[in-house]
Amino acid sequence: MPGPPVEAAIALSIVLVAVEIVNARRGMPSLAARLPWLVAFCFGLLHGFGFAGALAEVGLPHHAIPTALLFFNLGVEIGQLVFVAAVMTAGELFRRAMAPRLEPARLQQTLDRLAMTAAYAIGPVAACWLIERTTAFIA
Numbered sequence: 001m002p003g004p005p006v007e008a009a010i011a012l013s014i015v016l017v018a019v020e021i022v023n024a025r026r027g028m029p030s031l032a033a034r035l036p037w038l039v040a041f042c043f044g045l046l047h048g049f050g051f052a053g054a055l056a057e058v059g060l061p062h063h064a065i066p067t068a069l070l071f072f073n074l075g076v077e078i079g080q081l082v083f084v085a086a087v088m089t090a091g092e093l094f095r096r097a098m099a100p101r102l103e104p105a106r107l108q109q110t111l112d113r114l115a116m117t118a119a120y121a122i123g124p125v126a127a128c129w130l131i132e133r134t135t136a137f138i139a
Contacts (some may be wrong), residue, residue, distance in 0.1 A: 002053075002137070003050075003054075003057065003115045004137030005132060005137060006046070006049045006050045006053055007050060007133045007136065008130055008134045008136075009046055009134040010047060010050050010127035011126050011127075011130035011132075012126075012130050012134050013042075013043055013046055013047075014030075014126035014129070015126045015127050017119075017122065017126075018119045018120070018122045018123030019119075019123065020032045020039075021115055021116070021118070021119035022116065022119045022123075023121075024118070025115055025116055025119075028053055029097065031134065034096075046074075048073070051069065051072055052065060052069055055068050055069070066092060066119050068123055094114055095107065098110070127135060
């Protein structure tokens with residue numbers, strides 16, 4: 001697939017993540033909550049296309065691309081497990097440090113604010129990437 005539209009779609013997928021976080025925290029229906037398998041499949045497919053295109057652009061021989069994609073996907077999965085473990089560990093340490101000082105409702109409110117702050121930081125950056133990448137292949 002052509003690189004520039006795939007890159008723009010990847011940026012759009014990151015915007016979607018930010019919107020999903022905000023909607024979920026506001027109690028609004030979330031596509032990822034209703035159809036998590038579909039969202040995960042589409043993200044994986046889209047990001048896989050992007051990586052396959054990047055491998056082709058750097059001059060990797062065509063016969064080596066399937067093996068490179070396999071190991072890329074294994075690396076992504078291992079990286080996700082490590083990231084989730086690190087976030088869960090950090091979250092547990094935060095809860096243990098803050099729980100004695102904060103009532104449960106206040107602690108949850110603090111965690112919600114952190115999630116919203118992250119979403120509001122990610123969304124505009126991804127939107128700028130989307131505009132930049134879209135104008136690159138339209139112009």
